[in-house]
Amino acid sequence: MKVTQNRNLETTSMGLLLGYFILSIFLNSLGNALTVSLNLGSALWTAAAVNIAKITPISLSAMLFISGFIVIIVNLVILKKVNVKRILGNLIFMTPFSVLVGIFATELVKLGIHSLNLPVRIFLDCLGVVLIAIAISLYQRINWMLHPVDDLMQIIRFKYFKGSSTIAQLVTFTPPIVAIIISVIVSHHIYAINVGTIFALLCQGPIVGIADKIVFPSLKHRNLD
Template sequence: MKNKVQRLTARQTMGFILLSILINATGNGLTVSLNMGSALWTASTVNLSHLLNFDLKPLLVIYGVIVVILNAFLIKRIEPRRIINNFLFMIPFSYLVGWTAELFNLLPLDQLNTATKILLDCCGILMIATGVSIYQRVNILLHPNDDFMQILRFKFFHGNSAIAMWVSFMPPITISLICILITHQIYAINVGTAFSLLFQGSLIGLADRYIFPNLKHQGIESAAD
């Protein structure tokens, strides 16, 4: 982190951000549609939407607002620009996840055998990790959940993505358990969720190294302060 990091041009920044959002949203939408296990934050939102009988898309936004407040608490200050960027990412992304899930629902995915569904679901988790890796390195627009993980990663865990991811999963795990205890139903939690819990942090670290390896973390001081 002490080496000088080459700054991105505006065109590079926009290209990486748009690509990463598309990859991440598509991965999330695929896992929601397959119902073989979504990433922990998405899975907990799906379970909460069923508990409250509330549409997934605005609920994802409400979730993000709560995490924005948590992030401000962790860095012990309010950064208006950071919060605005979180919202600029979160609102269109939340609706994009909902829309991509609806598009995947139009495909006959339920007719696939279980092994194929699990494989596709794990591919969805891999897409999520890849998208997160790219826009965390760009570090201009972040979803509050991923900003939360990045703050933990560089402020408390010396850049270790796996440990930071496991710790960042505690809130969605807790919410999912509460929803399951109340409804006695489980949604979006399956093999893919376990795969996400065990490997998503490590997959982000691998994507940092092998997906656009010349793209280094930009402005990471704001997360580590």
């Protein structure tokens, strides 16, 4: 879904932007934790982190942070410039996100979420993907600081694909798909890949575009490169 860029819109109050931003981090962390704890399919980048963590001594939280740092480098290459503010924003965002995903996933498992009947678990897993997409829509529009993966999506979304969230999301999913294939070859097992992963692959990008229009529609894309 395409959106109209608005580079200089500054009509939303600082306090409201802060509220939206905190909400977006919470929704993204909770959505990812839901998909991880249910093991019915995570969003592609999270699924890749889960699979790589299984074949290394690195924890899920640490793997999420490491993969994000690698994407920061990729973003710098695409933009062909070093933006210290952007890099710091990526790093600052990753810290609460990585920690919260780990905490939420652990607590959800303790609550026995994986013991629910299958239709409910499938619904909750897909709901997790929806929450992730809504969160991406919110903090991409605020554009203060983003997770590096979603920064990558936003960069190529407006730089190469005329604002299409669907195409940009599919392109952004290519690296984690490769990482998952490699980890499966090494371990002969696959984790966090299931119905939710297919749902994320097909629907996450379009849901971001829909959320741009219906979730706090007065919030527009700001300060795009």
